[in-house]
Amino acid sequence: MLTLLDKFPSPIRAMLILTFFGIIGSALVAISYAITAAQIQANERAVLTRNLAVLVPDSLHDNDLSNDTKQIANAQALGIADPVTIYRARQQGNPTAVVLNIVAPDGYSGNIYLLVAIAYDGTLLGVRTVSHQETPGLGDAIEERRSAWILNFTGKSLTNPAENGWKVKRDGGTFDQFSGATITPRAVVKAVHKALLFYREEKAGLFD
Known part of the structure; x- marks a missing residue:
């Protein structure tokens, strides 16, 4: 049974496959960036809080x-x-x-x-x-x-x-x-x- 991709000529099929994996890759990068950015912000916040406590004591x-x-x-x-x-x-x-x-x-x-x-x-x-x-x-x-x-x-x-x-x-x-x-x-x-x-x-x- 032919798959949906088999209905397309080889060049178009290759382009569609590359596009699919490109979209998946971009999505993974975006998700990774969001997770990393949140962690970086949390780390920066922790460093700031620590510095403020040292610079201006209670x-x-x-x-x-x-x-x-x-x-x-x-x-x-x-x-x-x-x-x-x-x-x-x-x-x-x-x-x-x-x-x-x-x-x-x-x-x-x-x-x-x-x-x-x-x-x-x-x-x-x-x-x-x-x-x-x-x-x-x-x-x-x-x-x-x-x-x-x-x-x-x-x-x-x-x-x-x-x-x-x-x-x-x-x-x-x-x-x-x-x-x-x-x-x-x-x-x-x-x-x-x-x-x-x-x-x-x-x-x-x-x-x-």
């Missing part, structure tokens, strides 16, 4: 930082063209800190994505590297798990150090560079300084 807030957010539509000053989400910390309704997503666009291998936590008075609570493409063994020292360098921002502000101190030592500033890798720390220092300047200018509206 003693500084009684609200849920991950749900007390605000969209900043014009974030070019933070190195980000698209709207970004900021996370606000409050205690008994009073603002205590903010966590900003920032980008250092001039890393050695491209964008460096950071979280910067700033206390209400403008003092840095901490900085964490979210993602980057810097050179393993050199530029990746901006990761806390690789070195303690990123922890040196804690306690700094726009007056500590002074304006001309917000550079790496090779440029006349106060921040260490890495042996064989100056571009990466230079980009991070510059981006964190810009975040502090942004906070000073926009502070009043960040907690609305």
Whole structure:
């Protein structure tokens, strides 16, 4: 008994078979992508929650930082063209800190994505590297798990150090560079300084 495909000439039959398997393959890829995307989002959410808890300890807030957010539509000053989400910390309704997503666009291998936590008075609570493409063994020292360098921002502000101190030592500033890798720390220092300047200018509206 002839199958339905047997009724078609060989070239058309081959095309139909290829089309069928193409559709099946595309469907499998789409399903796999949906599952993977959901897992990636869950992982990113877990990392964010963990970083927020480290950067803004429970003693500084009684609200849920991950749900007390605000969209900043014009974030070019933070190195980000698209709207970004900021996370606000409050205690008994009073603002205590903010966590900003920032980008250092001039890393050695491209964008460096950071979280910067700033206390209400403008003092840095901490900085964490979210993602980057810097050179393993050199530029990746901006990761806390690789070195303690990123922890040196804690306690700094726009007056500590002074304006001309917000550079790496090779440029006349106060921040260490890495042996064989100056571009990466230079980009991070510059981006964190810009975040502090942004906070000073926009502070009043960040907690609305």
